[in-house]
Each structure stands twice: as structure tokens, then as C-alpha cells.
Amino acid sequence: MVLALLGWIDQPRKFRVDPAITAELDQIRLMPNGIGGAPPEIDFALGQPYENDSYNLSQGKRLYTWFGCSSCHGDGRGAAGPSFLDGWWLYGPEMVSIVASIRDGRPHGMPAFQNRMTIEQIWQLAGYVQTIGAYRAKVSAPSRNDAKHTRPSENRAPAAIIFDEGPVGVDPEQGPNP
């Protein structure tokens, strides 16, 4: 049992993903309204590494800083862009939706990142974004950064701790309906 538990918390780290696989990761099918959809088969075949693997999640966290996500989304509580912590997922909390939002952009200001990031990076980032807002912390969620403390780190389920603050920072123009 201990073996199973430990096996689950950390898979061998894969640094190089085969180009054929990354091409598959691009094949997401979205519902016509852009909310939700079917993730590519390959994600399941790999064991959903972008949601569960600590290495990918922490890479996602680095990408969050490197690609300036915080300039609109702050530490996850939103600013010009929506919050990830308040329980409102404008396009649903599924990986496909988040990947699509990052890759293709969304109305009211979310830019498309498909020419700035590789699809693998987008999946890593999406996994991290989903983790920030999770109400129960994943075992593989990242811990705090060596930086100024603004909110509890992802492995402590900040959404559950500071949910009382309610939806904050949503641009009024954006509204709850996309």
C-alpha cells in the first residue's frame, strides 16, 4: 500500500516529450460554446501527467511567472483578469477549457499564447492554473515560492482558505457570461 501511495505521488520525470505526442496534445475538441470538451486520448494514455505530476505542475508555476500571467491574474486572485480562486470558472475548470483559453485566447482581453508557448508548456501552465483554484490540494501541488507571501501556497488549497473573499477582481466588462 505504501508502495502504491509513493508510486502515485511522483512518476519518473520526463523531460523530453516525443513530438508525435505533443502534436496529439494539440488535438483538443471543444464544445461549440467553448466551454468544456474532450481532452485528447493521449492525455489519459499518459496518466494525465499535466494534472498530477509535481514536476509538470512546478514547471507550470514557473511559466506562470515567466509569461507574465500575474500581470492580469495576480497571484491567482485576479486583477484585470479573472480570479482562479473564487470558484468561478468562466469556461469550466476542465483542463481542455483552460488549455483552450491559454492557447486560443478568450474574449475581453485574454490573449492567445499559441505562438508564444509550445503546446506542452500550455498544458503545464493549464495544470498549474487548475491547481491554484482547486478546493482540495493535490498531493503533487507546488509549495510556496521563495518570494513575497501574498496567499497560501497551492499545496494548502488557497481557494478553500480564502474563499470567503468571494469573487474579486473580475473586470466588470467581462461579466459572468463570456
Next chain:
Amino acid sequence: MGLFAVCLSGCNGTQSALDVHGASAIHLKHLMLLVIWVCALVWLTVMVVLAYALLRKRRVAAEVNAGADNRATVIVSAAVGATALIIAGLTVASFYTTRLIDGDGDAAMTIAVKGEQWWWRVTYMRDGTPDFETANEIHIPVGRTVLLQLESADVVHSFWVPSLAGKQDLVPGRTNTLALRAETPGVYRGQCAEFCGIQHSHMAMSVIADDAVSFERWLADQSAESLKPAEPEATAGQAVFLGKPCAACHRVRGTPSAGTTGPDLTHVGSRDTIGAGLMERTRGSLAAWIADPQTIKPGNNMPMVPLTSDELRAVSAYMESLK
């Protein structure tokens, strides 16, 4: 030990603490040789005594007698005293060398070096403000003291160019300094000496000591913006560079690219190596690196960007053109 000393004198290399060309490294080598010789001598003495103690012929009845014990007490006390004296002498020599190294006061220029996983961000300062940025290759004027301001962007690294000076850690949240002074022109290799994660092994850098004229020329070249690509292939490469994820992390001054996550590529074509001292910079190695960085340096932060072979050729031509 003797063998050791012989090996030392024959020890030369591009990255050796004994093939010295920098002011402090020269002082350090003197100290090291002194200490090594003294220690070798002490070791040899102890070994001779040990060998004799073990193998000497003994009289038939060698009883434990008081006379022998008293003699031994005197000899052991003398040996301890000698040890203390030698130790004190070496301590003084060590302090003296520290003073010699710290003595180099006023620096001609300051360069900020930031250790990042797994490369070196180098910022040349002019009058206290950043002038331009480059990576992994630090040009310095020969015969002049240059002060390196060492900081870390992530974990602890250590800056070590053994031919020029001892190492100094780059500690997050702190700024350390290291004075470098090369006495002869040349290329001196160094690499990160504090374990810093998966690609610690491939975090090299080189310090290039130029004579005054070529250093000034280099400085002028580097602070200029990048050249407009002349050949059509390079022009196409620039378009790929700007249109693909490359530009999100890398900057080429003189173009809209403004990424600061990865190394500044404005004059990448003028560098000797790529990938933090990993490979000699050629068009082929540039293409190989861009095509599959995770095979060449697994775990580094450069993603594998899907490019067609034409795009790859064009981008590498563009990189090569950034002299």
C-alpha cells in the same frame, strides 16, 4: 605524495587551478604548492617512522620499561609541538594569502553576473546602470581588475574560473563580489561548482581576457543593436524567430522580441559556445540545439519548439548572422 607533486606540476588544462593566469589564482597556486609540499614532507616523515616502528629488529626481551616510556613521552611531546608549529605556520601563510587577494582594491569596471538554472546572465554596467546583457561569456580587459557582482535568480550556484580566481557562491537574497584580474590574454573556462539541479554539469562559462583595443571594440559591438539580416534565409529566420515561441523568452535588441526568461541573443553569433559552454557555436550546433534541446541537455528550460526543417534552417541562419 611525491607522485602527487609530480602529477601537479604536469597538470595543465583549460580549467585548472594549477594552470594560472589570474592575479589571485597565482597567489593561490603559490599557497597551494607550499601547503602541499609541507604536508607531503610531514606525511613522508610519519610514514618512515611508521615503517621503522613496524619493522625494526627487536631485542628478545623488550619489556615495557620506564626509561623507554619516558623517552617516548619526550618524543611524542616534541612531535605534537612540531605539529602545532607547522599548523601555526600554515595558518599564517593562509592569512597572508587572503590579504594578498583582498588587496586588489579599486576595480576598473563592474559586471553583474546572475546564476540561473543552468546558465549565466551577464550584465555589463556603465556608470552604475545596466548597459547591455549577454550570456555565459564574459569579456574582460587584460591586466585590469574587474569586479563581478554575483547574484542568483533561483538556487545557490558557484562561480568558478580556476585559472583566474577561487570560487564564490551566488546565494539567493545576497550579493557577493569577486575580483578578477587576468594577467595574460586568453579564454578561461569555468563552471558552476555548487550543485544546482538537474543540469549542474552543463552550466559552464568562459572568461575571455582581451587586450585593451579588442576589448573596447568588443564592448562597442555588443552594446550596439543587432544587425538587420542581410541574406534572405536569415531574414526568413528572423520572421520565424519573431512568430514562434522563441521571441517570448529571448531578446534580440533591435527587433520587437523582448523575452527576458532566456539568454539575450542580440549577438549570439559572436559567441564561441552555446548552451552554457555545452557546444561550440556553429550553424549545425545551433540547429541541433534548437531542434531538440531536451535531448542535448535534458531538463533545461528551453522547450522543444516544433519547426519544419526549412524553418529550422532559417532560424539557425538568423542566429548565426547575429554577430
Next chain:
Amino acid sequence: MADGAPRKDLRDTALDSAELDRHLTSIWHTRGGLWAAVSTVDHKIIGRRYIITAFVFLFMGGVLSLLMRLQLSQPEARFIGPDRYNQIFTMHGTNMMFLFAVPVMEAMAVYLVPLMVGTRNIAFPRLNAFSYWMFLAGGILLWVAFAIDTGPDVGWFAYVPLAGPQYGTGKRADIWAQMITFTEISALCVAVELVVTIFKQRAPGMSLDRIPLFVWSMLVTSFLVILAMPAIMIASSSLILDRLVGTHFFNPAEGGDVLLWQHLFWFFGHPEVYIIFLPAVGMASTIVATFTGRPVFGYLAMVMALISTGVLAFGLWVHHMFVAGLPRLGESFFTASSMAIAVPAGLQIFCWLATLWMGRPVFKTPLLFVVGFIITFVVGGMTGVMVASVPFDTQVHDTYFVVAHFHYVLIGGAVFPLLGAIYYWFPKITGRMMSETLGRWVFALIFAGFHLTFFPMHILGLAGMPRRVYTYQPELPWSGLNMMVSLSALVLASGFLLFAIDIFRSARNGPAAGSNPWGAATLEWATASPPRCYNFRRMPVVYSGEPLWTEDELQVASGLRVDRRELLVTAVVAATPQARESSVPHSIWPLWAAVATSIVLIWSIFTPWAVVWGSIPVAVALTGWFWPKGAPEEES
């Protein structure tokens, strides 16, 4: 106690030897069967277990080092990837320091110290059982994690921020930190047992100046453990807190400090070296005395050297941080203190040389290892003086020079005497001799293999090769020496393999040893080989530091009860009898306590609430441990 339970308060005074043996066996004996085996509190059984387990970890760590040498034998080799390599070298260091070197020294002491001071069991025997289970659990945790690719990959000193919350992703660093907790608990427990055994359970007459040197060295070592290990407990706990609940001990952006970790770690880490080395010094002294047929020259000087080394050990930690950018003045102080420790070390060497000089050396395998130790350790001491100098250190710190240095100190300075000690005490532990012929081969292979492997590393370091690199580029001039080192490592490994073969062969078929095969002087040789479960039929009394050399007969005391486990408590300084104290009987509760504690520690890698809920079973187990069950030993 089927064969006629002894009547209450029966004394050994009137009994003849055979009858006394029967009575003592019936109360001290560990019965067969798994349940009895895991309930035992016999220091010899636990000590043997400890030694075997530690040697198993040694061999596993050795396999890791061969894997590293395979990868480094050629430039840019691709046998092992960087991620796995980082785990391997971290595992190698962690395993060797925390699961082999410290435990094996304490294990030898758990077995030998009660025999050498002439008592029947270690003080707090149940704590002893508990400490073994904790050690085992910590080792299993680490190796299981490694087996499933979750082994720590941050180096054995786990510098933050690399091991911290931001860069040490996954649970790898937590497993490292929690494994520390396991082994520290076990080491601290053993240290307490040893201190109390040595203070309070020495044979009557064994005043401070008659304590065998090995026992002295274990006393100093135990104090080092007691004073040094809390630092690493605090450090690893703060690391886990930083990672799990977001404290800021090591976060410079919120008032923490990266170098705080290094200070805390090395405040433990430097004494750690002496925790490993001092017992080896004691072993060397014991072997030198026996095989020269005279007491070690300068007993008082040797003891003083041990104590001053122990004290100085706490004043050196900054020499691991000479390139971290600390103020120069402070560094200079640490240069002086680091150099100063060469004086007591030198004193010990000179005393051994004088002993060898004045005695008549008999070249059996144990003495060969001690001679090899002196040759090698002096080199390690010399390179130690080199790295103690701040300017010298800036060139060799974190290079293969340092790798060579500490292997000279730890293998040359500790493992050589340890192997000598195994050859020396094996007859006592098993009742059989090891092979002298094979022993010489083992020594030759290990000695030659060691120097061929590690000496070139000095040169590699000076030639600029940093440690902890998983590969190096072909244009660097290191490949020749690296190939040589890798090949030599095979010679070294074959020596250890032969040693293992000798152990297995001798344990089965070795010639019978008799109680004192080497004609040694200390008390452990006054009893049968292997010793009976009660160690000594009657409590020995000593009148000199070498009781077996100065007296023809064993002087003993009588008057102890034989209807319960009784031993003698004596005064700390003069070792005059104070009480006939009882020693606790076997118990399964230490195992349950260890299981409960292991659950808390592993669980708390995942959630802080583990500490709250997991403490309940621990409290239950400890209560069960201490609650009297009506045994005669529990009454006064």
C-alpha cells in the same frame, strides 16, 4: 521457567557454575520464534541486527557508487540520465552517512560496550530495541522511495532553495528530511543508552582511568550525537515546515535566510564527521594494544585528545561555507580552529606510533587494517589542513579534491578501522575465526583499490572537475583519470565482495575461536564466544585498565539475585557499587511504538494533521511500554 522456577530472592552466592548458568539462562534467554525475536531486548541480538543491517546498506551504497563510476567512466556517457544520477549520488551520500557510518559505529558499541564495561545488558534495553526499528524504518523509507524513482535528488546536505519548496518539487526532499528524523531518533536513543551504560553500569573498580579506550571514544561520540543531532532535527523540521505549511525560515523575501540552512546543517554536519571518526579511533587503539601486546602509550593523552577533538568539532562548521560570502574575519577564525584540530589528531597518531614502536607488532589482519588506516588517514588529515585554509579552499571546495579528501577521512579513517574491528571482534560475536589468508587478500584489495580510486580524484579536483556532475565534456582533460578511477573502483569493490564471502564462509565453517583468541586485555574476552545471553556469569571486578593481562583469574562479585534480571549500578567516577538494579524483560511494545512513530513521520510528509492524529497511537504504545506487567524486574 518450566524447570522449577527459582524461589524468590535466590542469590548467586551459593550456586555452582552449572546451576547458576541454568538459572541465568532461564531468565535472560530469548526464545525462538518470530514473536520472541521481535520482542527481544538483548543488546547482543539487537547489536548484531544493527551491524548486519548497516553492512547491507553499505553494500547497497557501494552498488550506487559503482553505477556512478560507470556513468563517469567516459565523457558525455549516457548510461544514466541526469535525474537518476542526481538521485544516485544523493542516495549514496545519505545512505552512507545516515544509514551506514553512524549506525554501524553505534551498532558496534551497542554490542561491545556492555561487554567491555562488564555488565549484562545495555541501559534502557527497550529504547535500544525501539532505536533499531526506527533505523530500519528510515532505511526502508529511503530505499523504497528510490526504487520507485522518488529518491531525494538534492545532495546529502540538501541545500535550500534547491531542496526548498520552490525548486525541490515533488516529495523527494521531504523523504530525505523525514529519513533524517528517523535516523536521528535512533542515533539519539543509542547515544543516551551508551552514556548511561558507560556512566552507571561499569564493573566495580573500573574508575575513569581504567575505561577501555574504545569505550571512552564511544562516550565522547555519544555526547557529540546528543549535542549535534538536535541541530539537524531542527533544520530538517524547518525544511519540512517550509515545504508543507509555507513557513519562511529559508525564504529571503520574507526575512528568512538561505545560509541559515547551511549554518544549521553544518553545525550538525561537521561533528557528524567526528561521530563517525572517533569510534574508529577507539577501535584502532584497541587493536593496536592487542596486537602489540602492550597498553596504548599515553592513555591520558589519548583520552584528552578524544575530548578536545569532540569540543573542537563544534567550532569548525563554517569551513564548509568558506565560499558562501561570509565576513572574512569570521572565516579566519574558522581557519584557525579547523587547523587546530590537527593537533589532537596528530597526538593520537604519535601515540599509536609510539605504541607500535615499543610493542611487538603481530601482523594479523586487524593490525594490517590499522596500519592501512594510519597511512591513509594521515593523507586525509593533510588534505583536511588544506581545505581548512580559506584561500586554498576557494580553489578546491566542491571539487573532486574534496570528494577525495572526505573519502580518505571516512573510508581511510573510519571504514579501515571498522573492517579491522570486524576481523578482530568477529570471533567474539560468532565464536568463529575469520580466515587470515582471505583477510590479507581483502586488505590488499581494499587498500590498493582505495588508493587507486581516490588518489587520482585529488588531481581531478585541482584540474577543475566539480563534484556532483553527471557528466563532463570530451574536450576537458579528465577522461583518462576518470576511466582509471572507474576501473580501480572495481578493484575496491572486489575487496569488499571478498570480505562478504569471508564473513559468510567463516560464520558457517570458521574454526572455533575460544574465549580469547587474540590474548586481548579487555573484559569482553573474559566470557564465552559468543557470549551467553547474560554476558557474565558473575559480575566482573577490575583492578586495572587491562584486567585480562594483569590477573590470572577473573575477579568477580557475587550476591546478585538469579530469579530476575539483575545487574550492577556503580558510581559515575569511581565505579563503586551503588545498587543491584534490575534490567527490564523482553517486550513487544518498542516495536509497536516504532510502528506508530513511523506512521506519524511518513504521514506528516503529506499533511500536518498527521502529527495530531498520529500522536494518539504513539501515546498508547508508550503507555503500554512503561506500564508495569507484574514482572519481578518491575519491583524494587
Next chain:
Amino acid sequence: MRERVVLDLSDVTSHASGSASPTWWGTLAFMLIEGTGFALAIVIYLYLMSLAPKWPIATPVPSLTAGTLMTIVLVASLAPNMLVTGWAKKQDLPKVRFGLVVMSLLGIVPLIIRVFEFPAVHVSWDRNAYGSIVWLMLGLHTPHILTDLIETLVLTCLMFTRHADNARRYGDVADNAMYWNFVVATWLPIYACIYWVPRL
């Protein structure tokens, strides 16, 4: 080896008490371990303080009430504790029983006060390094109160059973009382550090 009896121990006592007993030394050794831990925590506190431009970092100094009350209660508890030690030495079972009940109660009170100490420092452990070290110090000390309380409770129960009237048990009671002195003694420097050093 032949044996020769040179010493008769029949009249030596069958239980060593006080500093003659191994348990006493074992308790002392564990106190040394834990004392080193506390000392290191204080060193960390002072080290972090020396690095910070302002101390406490971005928070008001801790409120004194709870901590001072804690100190008073702990110091006051030393008196009954000494009495218990004396009674245990005299092997006076009824008084020892009474004393242990009192000490159990006196072990619970500090735990209740401790609950109010955490908010009184006005900082959470994850706010900054100051908060972390203060919580660490309180967090190191609390389990000591708790373990000694549990030990006292177990001993109290034990002293009401048939195992009670025995020199060994009285020795345990005395060692437990000594440990409580240690718990109080370690609190004083921690109290000074947490509550008064920031006011300097």
C-alpha cells in the same frame, strides 16, 4: 577463565534512587538533547532578528497577557512539584497521589493558556520568518507540556493501582517531577525571547 569471588554485593540496595539511578541519568540526557533544541531555536530567532531591518517584521510586538500568565502559572507550579518530589522520596503514597492529581491539573492549565498565546503574537507562521520562528518556539514547547501532562496522568493512574507502592514507582514520580522543572526552566528563556526581546 577461572573466576574468583572478591566482592559480595548481597547487602547492596536493590534499587538506586536519585542521581544514582540510570533512569535519572537517562532523563538528564534527554533534557540535554531537548535543551540543545531549544537553545538552537533561540539562536535561530536571534540570527533572523540580526538580519531583519525591523523586528518584529511588519507586525506589532506580542501582547504580554497570555505569555506572562503562562510564566506565572508555570513558575507557581514549581512549588507543588517540589513537594511531590519530597513526598516521592519519603515514599508517602497518599500524599504522592494527591500531589500527582494537583500536578495533572496544573499541567492542563498551561495548555489552555497556550491556546491564547498563539493569537497574542499577532502573526501567523506563514506570514514571514518572524512568524515562523515564533510559532516554531511555541510549537516546540507545547509538546513538552503535553507529554509531561500525559506522563503525569499515566503515573497518577498507576499510583492508584496495585503497582503503586514500590520504590521504582516513586523513582518514576521523582523523575517526572524533575522533567516538569525542565519544562518550566526552558520556558523562561523562550518567554524572554518571544515577549521581551522585540521590546528592547
